[in-house]
Amino acid sequence: MALPLGALIAIGLGGIGLLLLLIIRFKVQAFYALLLTSIVVGVAAGLPLTTIPATEAEPERLGVIQAIIAGVGGTLGSVAVLVALGSMLGKIIELSGGAESLAGRFTGWLGPKRVGVALTGAAAILAIPVFFDAGFIILVPIVYAFSKAAGVSPLKFGLPIAGIMLAVHVAVPPHPGIVGGATILGADIGWVTILSLAISVPLAFAAYWLGKLLNRREYAMLPATKALFDAFGTEQQTDAELRGSSLGEGERAPSAFTILGIIILPLALIMVGTTVAPAFEAGSFWHGFLSMIGQPIFALMVAIAVAMIALGVRRGWSAAHLGEVMESALPGAAVIILVTGAGGAFGRILTETGIGGAVADVMAASGMPVLLLGFLISLIMRAAQGSATVAITTAAALLIPSVAALGLDPIHLALFAVAVGYGALGLSHVNDSGFWIVTRYLGLSVKDGLRTWTVMTTVLGVLGFALTAVLWVLIPMG
DSSP states (O other), X not given: OOOOHHHHHHHHHHHHHHHHIIIIISOOOHHHHHHHHHXXXXXXXXXXXXXXXXXXXXXXXXXXXXXXXXXXXXXXXXXXXXXXXXXXXXXXXXXXXHHHHHHHHHHHHHOGGGHHHHHHHHHHHHTTTSOHHHHHHHHHHHHHHHHHHHTSOTHHHHHHHHHHHHHHHHHSTTSHHHHHHHHHHTOOHHHHHHHHHHHHHXXXXXXXXXXXXXXXXXXXXXXXXHHHHHHBTBTTBOHHHHXXXXXXXXXXXXXXXXXXXXXXXXXXXXXXXXXXGGGSOTTSHHHHHHHHHTSHHHHHHHHHHHHIIIIIGGGTOOHHHHHHHHHHTHHHHHHHHHHHHHHHHHHHHHHHHTHHHHHHHHHHHHTOOHHHHHHHHHHHHHHHHOOHHHHHHHHHHHTHHHHHHHTOOHHHHHHHHHHHHHHTTSOOOTTSHHHHHHHHHHTOOHHHHHHHHHHHHHHHHHHHHHHHHHHHHHSOOO
């Protein structure tokens, strides 16, 4: 017996509340909390405890556990491979010393007077394959070095760098949140990549100028960070001691052009598959070939193969060391993969119970544009529990029926996924691990972190959504 619309909505809201309570109040790991919430919501909404086979009168009804398994499996079919490959590529670049080369080359191109612009641009590119936390920590020594040379606080260079890196992290594949959200929604990863990269360019400029604006005020540096910063470059504090040496004895960092080429390669392949392959007749050799090389999984595998040779073998890494580097990327990726899969399970439960459809009906009656709704739900979830991945996958799961009812073409479906991604950029505060990383290394108190970092992420998130909305309106619906 189907529950009334109001009851389904209440169960859905209660499920969200339970999820937040478990993660925030009781510090339950997000993967377990999502699965537990899925079971509670499924049972409360009337899903059978085990699968009921189809009859002539009714179709098959999945049981609670079977729906969770189907949700995890459906989401992780491509997400797990993409996140694992992206982590491997990022780890190779991270440990090769590529960040230093990239930042140095950009600074050389733009000159000493434009160090802030150069570092922000280099950070935006580095953030494509490298996760936010790791990428920012990699760049901290560079920020400290340029800041000491210029006689300024590291906040001047570090704030816009952190802002654009997080903006890329939440919206550009192969990062886990946007890949998981796009998969749940059925959006094409290629179009998500192209559109989010296009929006990231003006966001990089915005991060730089917003950083300058926020830095007009002086902020007292925390004593511990001040000691770290003052000692940087001296015998007491070296780069290796600050973040761990990424280069072996006598090993030189790769050229910036090599790093740029490796990062651009998979993006170029994805763009070819998305934009060029459809020009050929379906079923022809060139259509099939270009479509295959444009698949994100294939594109990342090609980039990793090039990175293994250019950053590993040619620079003296043994096969054993290269294997260890790639394997070291997997433990961290595994946790993210599981959380993304659990988000898919929660989405399947919302679909099977009819809660997602009930939310769609209410939203349709409210008249609120679905694009704005996706952004706001993701923003609220991000502010409430801190994880961008959980925010994106939960918002996507809630709105599956609403989006399906619109019959969006691939470009607009990708734009919706990007809008949800930018929702997870804003309102980074004390429940976000990234907040503590940024404030610790830049020497900000909690109060000053809320004045600067939280403002930076929120403005960039709103601007990212605004640019997405402009594209949504300007691009004709196919």
